[in-house]
Amino acid sequence: MPPIKDFGAFWIVMYFHDHNPPHVHVVSADFEALVSIADCLVFRGSIPSKFRRLALDWIEENREALLAKWEQLQ
Secondary structure, eight states, X not given: OOXXXXXXXXXXXXXXXXXXXOXXXXXXXXXXXXXXXXXXXXXXXXXXXXXXXXXXXXHHHTXXXXXXXXXXXX
């Protein structure tokens, strides 16, 4: 699946037929984290502090579009 958002140092991606809860993967060559779309909580893995606020703010600002994309891919 191509990235939904490319920040250069990391990407936000979503996969077809992924498990609940609705979430995105925040990934780079060095880390991966799963973040719930509904509440922007990291529930698996971790995001380095220098990228965390940028990633979570973007997810929060784009919540409706991400939930619509989740429905489309499921």
